Amino acid sequence: VDVPVKYLSFFLDDDVELEHIKTEYGAGRMLTGDVKKRLVEVLTAMVERHQKARELVTDEMVDAFMAVRPMPHMFC
Numbered sequence: 001v002d003v004p005v006k007y008l009s010f011f012l013d014d015d016v017e018l019e020h021i022k023t024e025y026g027a028g029r030m031l032t033g034d035v036k037k038r039l040v041e042v043l044t045a046m047v048e049r050h051q052k053a054r055e056l057v058t059d060e061m062v063d064a065f066m067a068v069r070p071m072p073h074m075f076c
Helices: 003-011 015-026 032-055 059-066
Strands: none
Touching (some): 003 015, 015 032
């Protein structure tokens, strides 16, 4: 299995597009460069969303998340 195709199977949300890529690539009608280009597009969008979300995190949010607090006894 080609690594970019495997990565797309994890990160591409569109199952129809993924199957199309697998079919076309497997038949030789899509080149590795084309698959890599699509993977870069998918990963770039994901990283951009993460960066925008990260910008919204405040120091107060981090402090609240990292605060020492009692854990519920879930397994007693």
